[in-house]
Amino acid sequence: MLFTSYAFVGFLALVLLGYYLVPGRWQWPLLLAASYGFYFAASPYYLLFILVTTASTWVVSGRLSALTAEQQAYLAANGQLSREEKKTYRARIKKRKWAWLLACLILNIGILSVTKYTNFVIRNISHLVGGGLKPVDMIVPMGISFYTFQTMGYIIDVYRGKQQAQPNFFKLALFVSFFPQLVQGPISRYGQLAPTLFSPHRFEEKTFSFGLMRILWGYFKKVVLADRILAGVNTLVRDPAYTGAYVFVAMLFYAFELYCDFTGGIDITIGIGEAMGIRLPENFDLPYFSKNIKEYWNRWHITMGTWFTDYIFYPISVCAPMLRLSKWSREHLGQQVGKRVTVYLSSFVVWLATGIWHGAAWNFVVWGLANYVVIMISQELEPLYERFHRRFAVRGKAPYEIFQVVRTILLMSMIRMFDCYRDVPLTFAMVGSMFTRFDPGIFADGSLLQIGLSGADYLVLAVGFAVVLGVSLFKLKRGSVRQALYQKPAGVFYGTMALLLVCTVVFGAYGAGYDSAQFIYNQF
């Protein structure tokens, strides 16, 4: 049941209606039933996987909380213990907690790895031994990367003592399976989501309308823009004959498609939550206005980035062996090189993991490492940029900032071409052709009307692009568009909503036997 299917729209309408009709204390159980119904409709087998994750996390989080409470009680009751005795006791409890955490992580990351990566491993082994190994029939549960990460974040927080364990199994089950965010995030933290997820909500016109407006905005971006430009992108990236300037066009089109697709999906998700008074974390902060790649990654898929930082980058960077390595490096390689070692190694692991998380293919591995290389190079060039900025006083000047933004978009879009082509060598060849065989003639001779997009498509896309850019600029300079519209007479707010609805229905990329394209991030 895709977000863009008629079935989902009907399902959502029923859930929203039911949510405000049942008594407040029945709202979260209703959401749990709806979430499991949503998942069951996708495939009954998926339920088994999500239940294993939920049950194992519930058992282990209970044990971790009990051990934390046991430690607190023991230390409070034995105040006379020496510092060393307390330290030994803490270490003993920590060891037991670590064993529970490790078991939970191995089980759940193991399920994720086996379901998602078995065939990738088989393909590579087969390639190494000269063929003969056949892929196995493997169920990959919908949204497994997202709900596994969200749940493992929760269990690590409980282990660290930053989060109390949820004793109610069914509440934890809802946190794991909440249907709007199940398939493409955002990856919520328990502490952020739980307060509004489980509390009762009365119908409030403003909250509900704001949620609906955001849902419609998400559908507009997805159905009118992303699904429309998709035809052009597919034509260009599926046929290697489209080289040179065509690759440049594909690169820009894909950048726009992915933005509208992913942010559109997240708008729908956050909007659904908002319509029910449930606050989900933001996943984007106008990423295409970033001035460098590091800033871009702080503003794109934010919840994934912070997840990797908190649960992989920091633990690796500050573990005892890494601290010893850092000290050794400073002593033997000098301060400047030595202090980079930790950051470089940990970042490498994070970007490798980020690439693998995105998909079981070498394209994604190379994509992750390409991001790593660019970020490290820009990190090394920072002193040079500083000197340049001091020498030429361009910082803060509009033309220079526009240059920085465009440079970042082009760089990120180019790296992202690894998503598009079937393998790594072809991606290198096609991107290379942009520089060696660029024929600007295709922009004037009508060639771009032969790639599955008509003049009318281009008109809709151009207007849509202008609207998205206008809304983004307004948000950047003046804040919430919805708030600004809401402060006008009611007709303006609701008129805009109606216009969005009409535009989505009229200009959505529907065809005969319409079946909207799956959201790109659903596959992750």
Added chain:
Amino acid sequence: MDELLEILRSLHPDVDFAESDRLVDDKILDSFDIVTIVAEIYDVFGVAVPAEEIVPANFNSAEALYALVERLEDE
């Protein structure tokens, strides 16, 4: 405290660390800075800051960071 301020100033010489109390919230310190600070604290004070202590509240000001180091030394 002086040693800690020296570590911080070596990363961002232009920031007034004695006064700032929103170092993480205002994105003055990023994740790369934080792991560098943790490594230097280990060198200078012999204290290992565990990952669970890497939260904005502990890194938002030099004072909070110093309190963290003292607490970890005590434990």
